[in-house]
Amino acid sequence: MLPPPGTPGTDLPVRAVLPAVAAALAGAGSAVLVAPPGTGKTTLVPLALAGQLPGRVLVAEPRRVATRAAARRMAALLGEPVGRSVGYSVRGDSRRSEDTRVEVVTTGLLVRRLQADPELPGVAAVVLDECHERHLDTDLALAFVLDVRAALRPELALLAMSATAQAGRLARLLGAAAPAPVVEASGTLHDVEPVWCPPEPPVAPPHGGRVDPRLLDAVAATTRRALAETSGDVLVFLPGAAEIAGVGSRLAGVDADVRPLHGRLPAAEQDAALVPSPRRRVVLATDVAESSLTVPGVRTVVDAGLARVPRFDVSRGLGTLVTVRVSRSSAVQRAGRAGREGPGRVYRLWSEAEHARLPAAPEPEIAVADLTGLALELACWGAPDGRGLALPDPPPAAAFSVARAALAGLGAVDGSGRVTARGRSLTAVGAHPRLARALLDGAPRVGRRRAAEVVALLSADLPAGSDDLVADWRTLRGSRSGAAARWREEAGRLARAAPPAPDADLPDDVAAGLVVGLAHPEWLARRRPGTERTYLLAAGTGAELAPGTALGGAAWLAVAAADRAPGRRDARVRQAVAVDEATAREVGGPTEGPEVGWRDGDLVSARVERLGAIVLAERPLPDPDPAAVAAALAEGLRREGPALLRWTPAARALRERLAAAHAGLGEPWPAVDEDALREALTTGPALAVARSRADLDRIDVVAALRSLVPWQLAGRLDELVPERVEVPTGSRIRVDYSDPEVPTLSVRLQEVFGWAAAPPVAGRTLRLQLLSPANRVVATTSDLAGFWGTGYPAVRSELRGRYPRHPWPEDPATAPATRRAAPRGR
Numbered sequence: 001m002l003p004p005p006g007t008p009g010t011d012l013p014v015r016a017v018l019p020a021v022a023a024a025l026a027g028a029g030s031a032v033l034v035a036p037p038g039t040g041k042t043t044l045v046p047l048a049l050a051g052q053l054p055g056r057v058l059v060a061e062p063r064r065v066a067t068r069a070a071a072r073r074m075a076a077l078l079g080e081p082v083g084r085s086v087g088y089s090v091r092g093d094s095r096r097s098e099d100t101r102v103e104v105v106t107t108g109l110l111v112r113r114l115q116a117d118p119e120l121p122g123v124a125a126v127v128l129d130e131c132h133e134r135h136l137d138t139d140l141a142l143a144f145v146l147d148v149r150a151a152l153r154p155e156l157a158l159l160a161m162s163a164t165a166q167a168g169r170l171a172r173l174l175g176a177a178a179p180a181p182v183v184e185a186s187g188t189l190h191d192v193e194p195v196w197c198p199p200e201p202p203v204a205p206p207h208g209g210r211v212d213p214r215l216l217d218a219v220a221a222t223t224r225r226a227l228a229e230t231s232g233d234v235l236v237f238l239p240g241a242a243e244i245a246g247v248g249s250r251l252a253g254v255d256a257d258v259r260p261l262h263g264r265l266p267a268a269e270q271d272a273a274l275v276p277s278p279r280r281r282v283v284l285a286t287d288v289a290e291s292s293l294t295v296p297g298v299r300t301v302v303d304a305g306l307a308r309v310p311r312f313d314v315s316r317g318l319g320t321l322v323t324v325r326v327s328r329s330s331a332v333q334r335a336g337r338a339g340r341e342g343p344g345r346v347y348r349l350w351s352e353a354e355h356a357r358l359p360a361a362p363e364p365e366i367a368v369a370d371l372t373g374l375a376l377e378l379a380c381w382g383a384p385d386g387r388g389l390a391l392p393d394p395p396p397a398a399a400f401s402v403a404r405a406a407l408a409g410l411g412a413v414d415g416s417g418r419v420t421a422r423g424r425s426l427t428a429v430g431a432h433p434r435l436a437r438a439l440l441d442g443a444p445r446v447g448r449r450r451a452a453e454v455v456a457l458l459s460a461d462l463p464a465g466s467d468d469l470v471a472d473w474r475t476l477r478g479s480r481s482g483a484a485a486r487w488r489e490e491a492g493r494l495a496r497a498a499p500p501a502p503d504a505d506l507p508d509d510v511a512a513g514l515v516v517g518l519a520h521p522e523w524l525a526r527r528r529p530g531t532e533r534t535y536l537l538a539a540g541t542g543a544e545l546a547p548g549t550a551l552g553g554a555a556w557l558a559v560a561a562a563d564r565a566p567g568r569r570d571a572r573v574r575q576a577v578a579v580d581e582a583t584a585r586e587v588g589g590p591t592e593g594p595e596v597g598w599r600d601g602d603l604v605s606a607r608v609e610r611l612g613a614i615v616l617a618e619r620p621l622p623d624p625d626p627a628a629v630a631a632a633l634a635e636g637l638r639r640e641g642p643a644l645l646r647w648t649p650a651a652r653a654l655r656e657r658l659a660a661a662h663a664g665l666g667e668p669w670p671a672v673d674e675d676a677l678r679e680a681l682t683t684g685p686a687l688a689v690a691r692s693r694a695d696l697d698r699i700d701v702v703a704a705l706r707s708l709v710p711w712q713l714a715g716r717l718d719e720l721v722p723e724r725v726e727v728p729t730g731s732r733i734r735v736d737y738s739d740p741e742v743p744t745l746s747v748r749l750q751e752v753f754g755w756a757a758a759p760p761v762a763g764r765t766l767r768l769q770l771l772s773p774a775n776r777v778v779a780t781t782s783d784l785a786g787f788w789g790t791g792y793p794a795v796r797s798e799l800r801g802r803y804p805r806h807p808w809p810e811d812p813a814t815a816p817a818t819r820r821a822a823p824r825g826r
Contacts, residue, residue, distance in 0.1 A: 001085060046104075235285060299344045301346040367389070444499065525557040526581075528542075558577045590610060754816060
């Protein structure tokens with residue numbers, strides 16, 4: 001099928017390696033082709049394979065726009081309309097026929113076909129394009145096709161194509177006994193001159209989904225500069241549709257056609273950006289134009305240096321898109337778009353030093369995204385945990401566990417993780433499992449058409465006009481925009497997948513609230529008392545509406561979209577429906593039962609009706625389970641520590657003595673720091689009789705502490721760590737153990753005359769604080785004999801005139817100790 005050499009558009013670098021690709025597939029059955037963007041791999045390789053193999057060639061692209069563009073380009077090379085020898089299929093749109101030899105599909109659709117019939121009847125080869133982008137569907141399609149080759153169809157050829165040279169790992173995945181052959185096509189791209197033009201003054205880095213408007217100003221100014229300094233079309237890379245609209249408005253009046261290119265556009269508008277024009281063009285694109293798409297006429301690239309990627313907050317169950325710095329590999333691919341037709345130039349809105357610090361490659365989607373859909377696909381394939389499949393990377397354990405728990409809650413998998421009939425029904429919808437559930441369960445409640453329209457609102461990646469989903473729904477109904485057309489197309493597809501049901505006689509807000517609540521019951525939210533815009537989600541996370549919202553003050557919300565910016569505790573509600581408590585109860589499925597736990601600093605025993613973290617009602621529980629009470633009190637001690645107990649002076653003194661014993665004598669004397677006491681008190685007998693928070697105040701802490709001392713040592717505590725020490729006068733003075741490392745005795749100097757050394761305490765020499773007759777510290781020493789010889793003479797000289805009635809012998813080491821002063825007049 002490949003047109004002969006010399007045919008316009010076919011003399012591209014990859015043509016030279018087509019024999020090597022065919023030989024590799026004939027010999028090993030699988031191969032890796034590495035070819036930079038613009039070398040012709042997406043269009044020439046499938047046509048060459050179709051001319052050599054007996055069946056159809058299935059080409060999988062990661063994006064819809066690339067799927068249609070690749071089919072249109074191959075058909076044009078053959079001089080045919082799309083749908084004859086070359087066709088395409090994307091969700092909701094297909095142009096193919098019985099004569100189709102090359103069919104281009106999205107990777108998501110390829111996964112659907114593999115699930116429906118793993119043998120792929122009539123298909124001779126599968127070509128996975130842009131494997132380096134590491135989308136979830138691409139990873140799944142690769143793993144499933146390899147499994148099919150190993151178990152069902154060893155003759156099925158598999159070619160993985162990548163725009164990067166890091167092909168070794170991919171080759172090891174594809175090969176069984178040995179790595180698959182790697183064929184490399186070198187590009188003939190022209191030189192691309194980098195121009196480093198960071199904004200001045202510097203702009204703030206992206207924060208969550210927000211891009212500093214000053215960066216958009218800089219992108220527009222740089223684009224105008226590029227138009228003035230270069231020839232040919234200009235391709236501008238921006239992170240998303242909102243930034244494309246912002247820069248487009250800033251370019252009003254330029255002498256060029258400004259064309260947007262992103263996934264939210266209708267197919268006709270996407271195609272328009274890929275067709276040459278007699279007038280100079282500025283194409284404002286997301287990363288859809290980074291690798292698999294060819295934008296003709298481009299000689300200049302302006303790169304904002306940003307990308308929008310999925311992120312999933314595992315702990316809060318919030319998925320969102322965030323804006324990040326582009327990787328070096330992506331920046332190289334973007335720049336290469338300027339060198340296809342001649343020498344080009346790339347204007348980068350960052351410095352050369354910043355470029356060196358960029359990440360080498362983007363993170364694979366499996367490492368950062370919501371894995372609920374992937375987990376269901378694996379379960380449907382018969383590999384619930386992914387074992388035995390050649391996934392390029394295993395799913396992260398925490399995110400995968402959350403995903404499987406979500407599927408269990410939807411009834412999509414059983415206790416062992418295997419797919420149920422319900423799970424297969426959800427998969428057949430062709431939407432995220434949560435949205436599929438909303439469609440299947442919502443249609444009988446609100447009607448098939450209305451359920452499909454609301455789910456299409458949630459799934460079709462439409463720009464939100466406000467945070468009020470019902471308002472957006474009504475706007476789309478009356479609109480003839482491209483976004484409305486895409487919404488109607490998706491709603492029609494979903495309606496065909498929904499169970500038949502007439503529209504119920506319900507207001508729009510009730511119908512929308514029911515469907516949204518079915519999709520995200522964990523995002524049902526009740527307003528916090530005394531506030532207008534802050535809510536508690538059933539998942540336990542706080543959430544906040546934007547200032548000025550029309551939804552403010554609603555008692556309940558069914559939240560359709562929410563995210564949490566880095567550094568913020570609460571989520572921001574992006575889109576929601578105001579609902580009443582009855583609707584929340586209907587879709588949220590409240591639970592009721594006895595609960596014994598520690599809450600807000602006290603033991604709570606109640607029969608509680610709740611919707612997730614939201615307490616709907618509670619009544620006192622008269623006879624709670626003693627084991628549960630003990631566990632709750634132990635939890636209170638773990639959270640708040642020993643301060644919950646009543647610490648008498650005797651208890652504090654004993655704790656200090658035990659701490660000194662542990663510090664000076666070591667094991668087996670017990671530690672009594674906060675962590676050690678938490679563990680000892682929650683696992684020991686002290687809680688055995690406690691039944692309330694007040695009972696904690698009655699625990700005998702002294703007895704509890706003494707129980708920590710091994711029985712062999714219990715009788716030696718007073719001997720080794722005495723509470724008081726007798727000095728030469730016979731006084732018994734309390735030892736200060738507040739610093740467990742340095743037991744200290746404060747004593748008047750005259751009471752230790754004749755003492756050569758203080759006795760050891762807790763395995764250490766007792767430190768003496770020697771006091772004047774007025775009880776002021778005059779010296780501190782742990783070496784009393786040394787003090788008598790060196791320190792005492794100075795103290796004697798200073799104090800004997802001030803306290804003449806007290807003895808100040810020249811030789812204190814042999815003088816008698818005394819507690820008394822001489823009588824007055826002597």
